Amino acid sequence: MLTSSQIALLENRDFVKVFIGMLVSSIGDWFRIITASYIIYETTKPGILIGTLWITITIPLIIFGPFGVVVDRLNKKKLMIFSDVICAFLVMSIALLSSEVWLKGGVKNANRVNHCTSYRM
Numbered sequence: 001m002l003t004s005s006q007i008a009l010l011e012n013r014d015f016v017k018v019f020i021g022m023l024v025s026s027i028g029d030w031f032r033i034i035t036a037s038y039i040i041y042e043t044t045k046p047g048i049l050i051g052t053l054w055i056t057i058t059i060p061l062i063i064f065g066p067f068g069v070v071v072d073r074l075n076k077k078k079l080m081i082f083s084d085v086i087c088a089f090l091v092m093s094i095a096l097l098s099s100e101v102w103l104k105g106g107v108k109n110a111n112r113v114n115h116c117t118s119y120r121m
Contacts, residue, residue, distance in 0.1 A: 025084065032091060033057065 002010075009015050033053075040049045071079065 036053055037050050040053055041047070
């Protein structure tokens with residue numbers, strides 16, 4: 001059952017637009033993470049590298065998490081647009097640079113398949 005404040009939020013068109021946009025973005029992020037895990041597993045086979053992927057996802061959250069106070073003082077709309085553009089650029093760069101040789105070398109040497117989770121706070 002929805003409370004009156006929840007109903008009021010759902011009636012706010014701007015909130016609904018932001019909510020749907022973040023939902024779509026979140027679903028895309030999870031598809032990217034699952035795909036990266038699958039690519040790592042198929043190209044290298046050891047499961048330890050999948051754990052390394054999850055570590056690379058978590059480390060930026062730990063490092064940049066305390067800066068939430070600074071982020072609260074910035075223009076949130078511009079910050080969201082900027083971080084989504086950077087994330088899209090990084091994901092497209094993986095797609096543009098991907099070849100089996102690059103993936104194997106990148107996964108084995110740098111373990112850096114996922115670069116853009118630090119903007120989620």
